[in-house]
Amino acid sequence: MTEPAGMTEPEGMTEPMMPLTRTHTWLPPLPPESLAGFSGEQLLREILEGRVPPPPIASTLGIELLEVRPGEVEFEGESGGHLLNGYGMLFGGYLASLLDCALGSAVLTLLPAGTGQTTVQMNVNIVRPAHAGTGPLRCVGRALHVGRSIATSEATVTGAGDGKLYAHGTTTCAVVGRG
Numbered sequence: 001m002t003e004p005a006g007m008t009e010p011e012g013m014t015e016p017m018m019p020l021t022r023t024h025t026w027l028p029p030l031p032p033e034s035l036a037g038f039s040g041e042q043l044l045r046e047i048l049e050g051r052v053p054p055p056p057i058a059s060t061l062g063i064e065l066l067e068v069r070p071g072e073v074e075f076e077g078e079s080g081g082h083l084l085n086g087y088g089m090l091f092g093g094y095l096a097s098l099l100d101c102a103l104g105s106a107v108l109t110l111l112p113a114g115t116g117q118t119t120v121q122m123n124v125n126i127v128r129p130a131h132a133g134t135g136p137l138r139c140v141g142r143a144l145h146v147g148r149s150i151a152t153s154e155a156t157v158t159g160a161g162d163g164k165l166y167a168h169g170t171t172t173c174a175v176v177g178r179g
């Protein structure tokens with residue numbers, strides 16, 4: 001990929017624009033057969049306690065699992081400058097990713113060993129713009145229905161500092177075999 005260095009400053013800017021860098025590390029996912037014995041809640045607890053690596057996307061986007069309860073999970077997301085759109089607002093797709101983590105994991109907490117969930121449809125509302133200064137975001141997901149073939153859940157994104165609602169969403173997941 002080409003470096004952004006050497007960009008011409010937009011008219012009116014006197015300071016030179018400095019390129020920024022961010023480094024992150026991740027572990028590849030474990031083979032699915034090694035996770036097959038865990039219920040969904042156990043699997044999330046293994047991740048929470050550092051015995052199973054979190055999904056690579058979590059590290060890439062700076063999304064961290066904070067709490068696991070039956071039917072409910074809590075994640076923390078960032079609002080760093082690398083997650084902004086061109087208008088300086090937190091990218092809508094990032095908020096959708098944060099919601100997707102919580103929506104799917106809330107369902108997973110109620111699934112027995114040998115089953116998992118996969119997102120089929122999700123609905124996202126972004127009700128307030130978040131910026132680089134917004135600080136950490138809390139995303140709580142709650143399972144609403146877990147059936148034999150489909151499951152539904154809801155989630156909210158609030159500012160950890162200001163308590164304001166930034167986004168909320170719902171999903172329909174398929175309950176699938178795992179392992």
Ligand SMILES: CC(C)(COP(=O)(O)OP(=O)(O)OC[C@H]1O[C@@H](n2cnc3c(N)ncnc32)[C@H](O)[C@@H]1OP(=O)(O)O)[C@@H](O)C(=O)NCCC(=O)NCCSC(=O)Cc1ccccc1
Binds near residue numbers: 092127128129
């Ligand atoms: C404006 C509206 C859509 C509707 O607001 P309503 O509910 O009818 O109005 P209400 O007056 O009740 O205000 C509620 C809160 O909203 C704030 N606010 C209101 N108007 C403005 C304004 N003009 N500018 C700034 N803030 C405004 C207002 O201060 C208040 O917050 P506060 O209580 O003070 O803390 C609002 O829900 C919103 O901004 N949502 C977030 C959308 C978002 O961030 N999307 C993701 C980024 S897009 C993307 O990434 C996609 C993309 C792809 C490719 C390329 C580029 C982009």
